[in-house]
Amino acid sequence: MPTAIAVTSADLVLPPTDPQTPPAAVLPGPDTRSLDAAVTDARQLIERHGHVVVVCPATAPPATVQRLHAVRSLLESDRIAIVRTALPPLGAAVLVRQLRQLSVCDIGPGVLASAARLLTHYVYAGAVLGSVAKLDHVPVTLTSHVKGWLPGAQFAVLAGPAPQLVRLGSGDAGAEGDTLAGPEFTTDLVVARGPLHTDWPTETLAPRWRVRAVQEAALPESAARWWGTGKVTEFAAYLPDLPVLYQLVASVRRETCHWCRMELIGDRCGFCGAPLPTGEPAPAPAAHP
Template sequence: MTSADLALPAQDERTMPAVVLRDLDKRPLEHALAELHALVEQHGHVIVVCSQAASAAVTRRLYTLRALMESDRIAVFRPDLPPLGIAVLARQLRQLASCDLGPGVLASAGRLLTHYIHAGAVLGSVARLDRVPVGLTAHAKSWVPGSQFAVLAHPEPQFVRVGPGATLTGPRFGTWMLVAKGPSQTQAQADWVGTLSKAWNVLGLREAPLPAESPRWWGTGRMVEFCGHLADLSVLYQLVTSVRRGNCHWCGIDVIGDRCVFCSAAPPGHEPPAPRALEQRAPA
C-alpha cells in the first residue's frame, strides 16, 4: 500500500498484514529503493495497490522504482475504484495471500475481484465531482443548501438526489458493507446509507475511518463513503480458482485473464490465415 489509512484491519486470523510504502514522494530515492528491494528479496513478488487519487509524485516514484530495479516481480495495480474500494480490494488480496495461489494468479485476482465491488458515497455537493458523470442540472442543484446526492462510482455509475424512495441498484449477491464517515458528514447522510444497506440486504455493516484520499477523489469532505464487498475467504477463493488459468508467454508465470500484471504482456494475437489458404477452402 502507498498509504497507511488504506490498510484495513485484518478480516480474520489468516489475513496477511499489509506493508505500507510510506512517504514515497518525500523520502530519498535510495531509501525507497532499498525498502522495495528488500521486500522483493523477502517475498519473491510484490503487489503494490495504489489509489488513482494518489498524488502524481507518488505515482511517478512508484514507476521510477520499478524501472530502476528492472524487475518483473513487482506489480503496480491502480484500479479505477474510490479510496475505500481500494482499501477493501487490498484486504481481499491479503486474505487470499494465505492460500495456495501463485503470485501471478493473486495479482490477476485483483482485476477479477474489482467487478464484485460496489463503491459509492452520499455527498453534500457534486460541484467538484469529476470522476462520475453528473449533469449540469445536478451541479446547479448542489449549490442549494441541504442538498444531498447518492453516487455509485463502481461497477456502473449511478446518480440520484437523496429523497423519499431514492435508491441505488446494488449487487445481486450477498455482500457486507463497509462505511466511512467524513468529518463534516450529516446524520441524514449516515441514515441514508443505513437505509441503502437494508435495500441491498447486506449480510452485515462495519465502519472504518475515512481514507485521507477520499475527499480529493469525491471532490468534497461532506460525505459518507460506502462499499459493498465479498468478505468470506472461502467465497473469494472459490471465485478466483473457478477461472481458467493460463501461462504468461513472456515471463512464464501463471495468470488468470488476458494480461500479466507483472510484465504487462498480453497473449500473442492470432495471425489471419494466408490468402492462399482462404482460396483453398473456398467452394468450387
C-alpha cells in the same frame, strides 16, 4: 511466505476481518522517503516474500507512480507488480484487503496480481455527498450539477461497478425510493463517516441491499479530493468470505504470460503488463457468486 501486498498510502489499509489476514506494507512517497531507502524497502520485501504486488490508485500523484517504476527499474526485478485501480478510496482499501486475504492461499503471485481487475467488478463503492458540483469521477447531469449547489442537498453516488447517482429526498429512484441498484449476491458493508452526518448507508441502503453485516471505518484522507467535496460519507459493499473469493478467482481459466512466463487470469499480465497474444480468446467472465 505469502506474496506481499503493498500500498502507496496508509489510506488503503483496513483492519483485518480475521487473524489470518496479513498486513499490507505501506510504501512512503517521494516526499517522505529517499529513493535509496525506497529501493532498500522494496528489496527487503522481495527477499522476505518472493514477490510484491503494489496497489496504486489511478489518482495517485505522478511523482508516486514515477517512484514505483524507478524502484522496479533500479532493482531490475520482475518480481514487483504495480496494479492500478480506479476505485474510490474506501473501495480501493476493500480491494487491498481482499488481496491480502487471498495472499495466504495457494494462488501464485501472477494470478493474485491479475485477480485485482476481476475483484473490482464485485466491489460496490459509493458515497453520500453534500454536493456533486465538483465530482469528476462519476458522470453527472447538468441538472444534478445545478442541484448540487442547493443548501442541504444530498446525493447518493455509486462509482462502480456501474456509475449511478440519485438525489436523496427527490424520488429520483422511482417506486423503490432513493436507492441505488446493488449487488445480487451476499455482501458486507463498510461505512466511513465524514463531516457529512448521515445514516442513509446504514438505515436505508444496507436493508435494501440485504447486506449481512455493517462495519465502520475511518474516512480516508483522500476521500474529499476523490469525491470533490469534504461533505462526504463513503461506503462499499464487498464479498467478505475468503472461500467465496478463492472460488471466484479459481473459477477463471489460467494462462501463461508469453513474455515473463507468469501464470495469470484475464487478458493481461499483472507483472509485466503484456496482453495475451492476439488471436487468443480472453477467458469468459466468472459468474456471480
